[in-house]
Amino acid sequence: MTEARPTGDELVEMLAALANPLRLRIVATLATGRDYVSHLARVIGVSRPLMHMHLQRLEAAGLIVGSLELSEDGKAMKYYEVTDFDLRLTASALAVAARSLTSHDPDKGHAPKESS
Amino acid sequence: MTEARPTGDELVEMLAALANPLRLRIVATLATGRDYVSHLARVIGVSRPLMHMHLQRLEAAGLIVGSLELSEDGKAMKYYEVTDFDLRLTASALAVAARSLTSHDPDKGHAPKESS
DNA sequence: TTTATATGTAAGAATCCTCTTACAGGTGAA
DNA sequence: TTCACCTGTAAGAGGATTCTTACATATAAA
Numbered sequence: 001m002t003e004a005r006p007t008g009d010e011l012v013e014m015l016a017a018l019a020n021p022l023r024l025r026i027v028a029t030l031a032t033g034r035d036y037v038s039h040l041a042r043v044i045g046v047s048r049p050l051m052h053m054h055l056q057r058l059e060a061a062g063l064i065v066g067s068l069e070l071s072e073d074g075k076a077m078k079y080y081e082v083t084d085f086d087l088r089l090t091a092s093a094l095a096v097a098a099r100s101l102t103s104h105d106p107d108k109g110h111a112p113k114e115s116s
Numbered sequence: 117m118t119e120a121r122p123t124g125d126e127l128v129e130m131l132a133a134l135a136n137p138l139r140l141r142i143v144a145t146l147a148t149g150r151d152y153v154s155h156l157a158r159v160i161g162v163s164r165p166l167m168h169m170h171l172q173r174l175e176a177a178g179l180i181v182g183s184l185e186l187s188e189d190g191k192a193m194k195y196y197e198v199t200d201f202d203l204r205l206t207a208s209a210l211a212v213a214a215r216s217l218t219s220h221d222p223d224k225g226h227a228p229k230e231s232s
Numbered sequence: 233t234t235t236a237t238a239t240g241t242a243a244g245a246a247t248c249c250t251c252t253t254a255c256a257g258g259t260g261a262a
Numbered sequence: 263t264t265c266a267c268c269t270g271t272a273a274g275a276g277g278a279t280t281c282t283t284a285c286a287t288a289t290a291a292a
Binding site: 048076 | 271
Binding site: 020022046047049050053054070071073074075076 | 249253261
């Protein structure tokens with residue numbers, strides 16, 4: 001187990017990264033082996049800038065990692081691969097993660113009276 | 117295990133529902149026991165219409181269920197409680213779920229040439 | 233009747249997300 | 263030089279999310 005226990009904020013970021021059909025498909029594709037962005041964009045059928053953005057989102061969440069390498073013919077290739085994350089989503093597990101959320105805003109008075 | 121294996125689309129909806137600090141806190145609170153929306157809004161510190169919206173989102177994803185009941189003094193109370201979902205998020209598990217995604221659009225030609 | 237509780241829902245603003253188009257740079261081969 | 267690859271990023275449109283305010287309903291108690 002590499003990804004021990006993410007904080008609430010980290011968990012939200014991970015879930016947000018995975019809560020997208022295209023990004024889910026990207027992770028699924030990378031699960032079968034590493035690949036570089038242009039090829040990945042072609043395989044999945046998406047424009048390269050769009051792929052680039054989604055890969056950044058997944059990497060920021062810690063679900064994939066990229067490394068810029070030089071191919072034999074000298075071209076710069078950015079290879080991505082999945083990290084070995086393992087998240088368990090149950091109500092009680094989420095309750096634990098929720099304790100470390102940093103979006104309380106206890107000062108800002110929400111919940112106005114709303115009396116009509 | 118109640119939630120056997122959601123489809124790709126269902127999984128995305130579940131993840132999207134959980135990928136929000138407030139909704140994560142709602143699930144965490146309901147994990148300690150059922151509650152009705154007005155009280156839940158007060159406890160968490162959010163306006164009731166906002167709580168209502170988030171509860172709908174969570175219920176649509178199948179993470180919570182609500183039941184409208186009549187209290188002793190005749191008031192209508194909508195109680196929500198968590199379902200016993202149990203999701204495992206690994207790269208290979210996501211790869212399985214991704215196969216049942218319904219957002220291919222194989223006709224619509226993405227990935228234009230983009231040659232400058 | 234008025235007050236307090238509960239429910240639902242609609243309209244609008246502000247913001248975030250998604251995606252395309254267009255530009256910048258680089259190397260190697262014809 | 264030109265073409266075919268690779269990389270990155272910025273601008274803008276369109277739509278989805280999030281949240282507030284405001285309205286509507288109902289019951290019980292003072």
